[in-house]
Amino acid sequence: MNNLIVLPVALPLIGAAVCILVGKSRTAQRFVSIATLVAVAAIAVWMVIDVDANGTLVTQAGGWRAPIGISLVADRFAAMMLVVSAIVLLAVLVYAVGQRDAEGNHVGFHPVYLVLSAGVASSFLTGDLFNLFVSFEVMLTASYVLITLGGSKAQVRAGMTYVVISLLASTLFLAALAITYMATGTVNMADLSGRIAELPEGLRSALGLLLIVVFGIKAALFPLYFWLPDSYPTAPSPVTAVFAGLLTKVGVYAIIRSQTLLIPAPDRAGTVLLVVAALTMLVGVFGAISQNDVKRVLSFHIVSQIGYMIMGLGLFTVAGLAGALLYIIHHIIVKTTLFLTSGLIEHTGGTGRLARIGGIARRLPVLAALFLLPALSLAGIPPFSGFVAKLALVSAGLDSGQYAVVAISLVVSLFTLFSMTKIWAGAFWGESHGDNGTDLIVEGRLGTPRVMTLATGSLAALSIAIAIASGPLYRFSERAADDLLHPARYVMEVMGR
Amino acid sequence: MSLLLAFCTATLFSFGTYLVLQRRLSRIVIGVGLLGHGANLTLMLSAGERGRPVFIGSDGDFTDPLPQALALTAIVITFGVTVFLLALAYRSWVVSHDDEVEDDVEDRLIASRLAAEVATDENGETHEAGYTDDSAGHVGEVQS
Numbered sequence: 001m002n003n004l005i006v007l008p009v010a011l012p013l014i015g016a017a018v019c020i021l022v023g024k025s026r027t028a029q030r031f032v033s034i035a036t037l038v039a040v041a042a043i044a045v046w047m048v049i050d051v052d053a054n055g056t057l058v059t060q061a062g063g064w065r066a067p068i069g070i071s072l073v074a075d076r077f078a079a080m081m082l083v084v085s086a087i088v089l090l091a092v093l094v095y096a097v098g099q100r101d102a103e104g105n106h107v108g109f110h111p112v113y114l115v116l117s118a119g120v121a122s123s124f125l126t127g128d129l130f131n132l133f134v135s136f137e138v139m140l141t142a143s144y145v146l147i148t149l150g151g152s153k154a155q156v157r158a159g160m161t162y163v164v165i166s167l168l169a170s171t172l173f174l175a176a177l178a179i180t181y182m183a184t185g186t187v188n189m190a191d192l193s194g195r196i197a198e199l200p201e202g203l204r205s206a207l208g209l210l211l212i213v214v215f216g217i218k219a220a221l222f223p224l225y226f227w228l229p230d231s232y233p234t235a236p237s238p239v240t241a242v243f244a245g246l247l248t249k250v251g252v253y254a255i256i257r258s259q260t261l262l263i264p265a266p267d268r269a270g271t272v273l274l275v276v277a278a279l280t281m282l283v284g285v286f287g288a289i290s291q292n293d294v295k296r297v298l299s300f301h302i303v304s305q306i307g308y309m310i311m312g313l314g315l316f317t318v319a320g321l322a323g324a325l326l327y328i329i330h331h332i333i334v335k336t337t338l339f340l341t342s343g344l345i346e347h348t349g350g351t352g353r354l355a356r357i358g359g360i361a362r363r364l365p366v367l368a369a370l371f372l373l374p375a376l377s378l379a380g381i382p383p384f385s386g387f388v389a390k391l392a393l394v395s396a397g398l399d400s401g402q403y404a405v406v407a408i409s410l411v412v413s414l415f416t417l418f419s420m421t422k423i424w425a426g427a428f429w430g431e432s433h434g435d436n437g438t439d440l441i442v443e444g445r446l447g448t449p450r451v452m453t454l455a456t457g458s459l460a461a462l463s464i465a466i467a468i469a470s471g472p473l474y475r476f477s478e479r480a481a482d483d484l485l486h487p488a489r490y491v492m493e494v495m496g497r
Numbered sequence: 498m499s500l501l502l503a504f505c506t507a508t509l510f511s512f513g514t515y516l517v518l519q520r521r522l523s524r525i526v527i528g529v530g531l532l533g534h535g536a537n538l539t540l541m542l543s544a545g546e547r548g549r550p551v552f553i554g555s556d557g558d559f560t561d562p563l564p565q566a567l568a569l570t571a572i573v574i575t576f577g578v579t580v581f582l583l584a585l586a587y588r589s590w591v592v593s594h595d596d597e598v599e600d601d602v603e604d605r606l607i608a609s610r611l612a613a614e615v616a617t618d619e620n621g622e623t624h625e626a627g628y629t630d631d632s633a634g635h636v637g638e639v640q641s
Contacts, residue, residue, distance in 0.1 A: 130567055137574045144581055153592045156585060160522060163582055167529050168517065170578075174536035174571055181564060182543035230604075290607055 002059045004047070005072045005125055008040050008082060012118035016111040029110040030097055036114060037093055040121065041086035048079040052476065056483075056493040058127070066495045067191045071127035073494055076480035077325065078124045081253055084329050085124070087462065088245050088336050089117045091455045095340055096238035098451025099347065106149050116142035116242070123250050127494055129180065129262075130187040132254065133173050136218070140166050143247060147235045154234045162231035169217035176210045183207075189261055190494035193487050197264040208263040212255060212273070219251030221310065222280040225303045229287060232302075233295035233352075237343025240295060244302050245336030249328055252309050256324070259313060260484040273314030278408045281307030285415040294342040294352040294423055298335070301378065301419070304412060305331050311409060312393050315400045321481035323392035326474055330377070330385040333463045337374040340456040341367065345427055347449055354426030361428035366453060368428050373460050375424070377467075379417035385466040392474060502542055509535035520597050522586040526579060533575035540568040 015036030022028035051057055051074055061070040074082070093113065119139025126132050144166070148159035181187055183203060184195040196204060213224070220228040228248070232240050259268060284304025291297045309331070312324025342352060344367055349357035361368040377384035390413060397406035466473060483489060509531050516528025544564040589595070 130570075134570060134574070137578075141574075141578060141581070144578070148585060148588075151588055151592075156589045156592055159585060160525075160589065163578070163585065164517070164525055164529065167578055167582070168532070170574075171529070171532045171536045174533075175539050177567070178536065178539035178543045178564075181540070181567070185561075187567070233603075291603070292607070293603065296603055 002057050004043060005057050005059050005074050007043050008047075008086070008121035009072075009118050009125065011036055011040055011043075012114040012121070016114035016118070019111040019114060023107045023111075029107075033093060033110045033114055034090070034097075037086065037090040037117065040117065041083070041090055044079065044082040044086045047074055048076075048083050051076055051079045052479070056490065058493050067186055067188045070131050071188060071190065071494050072125045073127035073190075073490070074125055075490060075493075076476065076483055077253075077257070080325065080329065080476070080480060081124045081249075082121060084332050085117075085120050085246050085249075088332055088459070089113075089120070089242060091459050092238050092242045092245075092336060092340070095241070095343070095452050095455035096236075098449060098455065099236075099238060099343065108145065109149065112142050112145045112149075113242075116146065120246055120250055124253060127189050128187055129189055129192065130177055132189075133170070133177060136173070136250075136254075137170060139247070139250065140170070143243060146239045147231065147243070149239070150236065152234075158231040158234040161227050165217065165227040169214055172210070172217075173214045176207065176214055179210070180207060188494075189257075190491045193261050193491050196262055201267070204263070204267045205269070208259065208267060208269055209272075211258045211262070212269065215251045215254040215258065216276075217251075219248050219255060219306055219310075220280075220303050221306060222276050222283055225280065225284070225306075228303060229291075229296055229299040232299045233293065237339065237346065241336045241339035241343065244299065244339045245332045248302055248306060249309075249332055252306060252328060255310070256313050256321070256484065260321075261487045261490060265316075268316055270314050270316050273310055274402060274405050277307045277309075277311035277314055278405050279307075280304065280310065281408060281412040285412045285419065288419045289415060289422070292354050294345055294354065294427060295339070297419055297423055298338050298342060301338075301416065302335060304416065305335070305378070307412070308390070308393055308409060311405055312396065314405075315396055315402060316485070317396060317400055318478060318481045318485060319396035319399055320393070321484055322474060322477040323389065323396045325477040325480055326392050326470070327389040329473065329477075330389040330463065330466055333459055333466065334374040334377050334386065337456055337459040337463060338371070338378065340452070340459065341371045341374070344370070344449060344452055344456060347452065349427070354423065357427050358430040359428070366457075370453070370456050370460055371428065372424070374463060375420040377463055379420055380413045381417070383467055385463045385470070388467055388470040388474070392477075499542075502538060506535050506538045506542065509538065522582075522589060522597070526582050526586060529582065530575075530579055533571075533579070537568045537571055537575070540564050540571060 015032055018032050019029045022032065047057065056076075057074040057079075059072050060066060061072065063069070096109070096113075116139055119135050119137075119142055122135035123132060123139060126135055144159065144163050147162055148155050177187060180192065180196075183199055184192060186192055186195060196207065199207075212221075217224045217227075232243055235243065259273075263269075281304050284300050284302070284307060288297045288300035288304060291300060305327075308327050309324045312320045312322075312327060314320070345357065345360065346352045348364060348367065349360065373384070377386040380386040380390040390409070394406050394409065397403075397409070513528045513531035513533075513535055516524050516531060519525060519528070541564055544561045546560075
């Protein structure tokens with residue numbers, strides 16, 4: 001049964017190949033890619049149940065034993081991330097089929113999208129640092145294509161920034177890998193876990209910080225976030241939604257994994273991470289307040305929210321990490337919903353600029369509800385999922401005595417609410433201000449986006465389900481966090497000793 | 498580790514960094530290429546001492562093959578992405594007859610609006626706070 005771990009990576013790759021073969025029929029492509037992602041989601045759900053009950057699943061590629069072969073490992077954290085990402089990828093694909101903008105105009109959308117999901121799954125499942133690099137590249141190369149698929153001037157400009165910055169991060173990662181291999185003679189993460197502890201102190205901290213920088217670029221941490229609000233908003237809505245929901249979180253996953261598994265407990269840069277987390281939250285939310293476009297406000301919010309996850313990691317306690325994991329689950333779903341809704345706003349209003357749209361609440365109450373729900377959740381208003389996640393983080397922070405960062409996180413929540421009301425007031429209340437006084441919102445002008453609304457609505461419902469099931473979810477996150485803080489278990493499962 | 502190769506790596510990294518900081522995409526592509534070479538060379542250097550045979554020789558002592566496999570993978574990836582970047586540079590040239598990487602347009606818009614507000618404040622006039630910009634249709638024309 002352990003070999004089933006390969007499927008979330010292998011199935012989308014096979015699906016991508018089939019999608020190219022049936023490229024002439026868009027219907028066949030849709031069938032193949034949706035069927036593939038449904039299968040991946042089903043496997044992921046089975047995996048998370050199995051892992052929680054029976055412990056970590058491990059498989060060694062080609063049957064070579066751990067330090068030599070490439071390990072694929074599904075522990076609680078990885079399996080959980082896999083489930084959330086599979087569900088989000090599926091929902092966004094359905095949305096893209098409904099929108100027919102990026103998806104209908106280009107034969108390459110479905111294959112590249114499936115390659116992206118293979119890269120994401122592989123990043124979560126790999127137990128090998130070099131394979132993590134390869135997975136990142138698979139994911140990023142697919143994302144380069146998706147972000148520039150339209151080939152318009154704005155997309156090419158934004159794509160350049162995105163590609164160059166990602167390439168720089170990859171080069172740094174490669175250099176970090178070389179240094180790691182030079183110092184320890186292995187790139188298997190379980191093997192590294194023990195060997196890094198034997199290195200001289202300076203080298204250990206240098207490696208830890210280098211990895212934070214490398215993954216921090218991908219996760220958009222404070223000094224390294226500037227590329228994100230620039231490049232994300234130009235892509236088609238479904239692409240932006242999946243990038244916003246998933247790609248930065250893969251970076252956060254890599255930070256959490258490398259800091260807990262690779263770096264021995266005394267060398268963990270807890271204070272540095274907490275300071276970076278606080279700055280990330282503040283800068284992100286202030287950036288959001290100054291923006292005038294729905295997607296750009298939301299893009300800056302991604303940066304701000306990453307700060308909360310890193311805050312949970314920086315505490316390095318079970319409660320802190322559990323809060324961070326819960327926050328990641330909540331954030332992926334809520335953020336994707338918000339971006340899908342902003343796509344619906346652009347679809348009906350013709351633009352995402354707050355100065356030019358308005359009055360949506362009166363004409364399209366369903367859309368307004370779809371925005372309000374995740375927006376309140378993101379700000380942390382009870383009884384939504386964001387409240388539960390933030391409560392877990394705040395109480396963990398208070399337990400650890402980190403009052404400053406807790407205070408900042410609460411203030412940032414307030415500002416988050418403020419910038420959400422800005423979108424609400426601009427887009428949903430008042431009148432629309434089209435050119436020459438014409439009304440921009442004409443119902444049915446671009447067809448009723450029924451499929452798009454359905455996909456967005458099901459994700460919004462899922463975020464409510466998270467809030468309702470927060471008790472069991474938090475206990476699961478606690479078990480996952482406990483695993484993360486005791487890397488010896490992971491090492492034992494992978495190395496078999 | 499060979500001192501010469503270490504020196505080469507340092508040179509590649511420094512030249513690459515310089516080129517990446519330029520404005521023209523064609524130079525950035527070359528810079529990224531140099532940085533990639535530097536990183537690959539670092540990987541090769543991690544194999545240990547120089548001058549050992551690649552295959553098992555008569556004395557049974559041979560160089561570590563894993564860094565070479567890693568470097569090969571990395572070279573293929575860097576090559577593919579560099580080609581993509583070149584295609585992007587060409588597309589940029591087709592669309593705008595220029596391969597200069599521009600500033601974030603929206604950022605400049607917000608900065609120019611802020612500057613305008615400060616200017617009106619200095620003239621003693623009141624201004625309406627909020628989103629009063631109506632230049633959305635002319636985003637491309639805004640100059641920093």
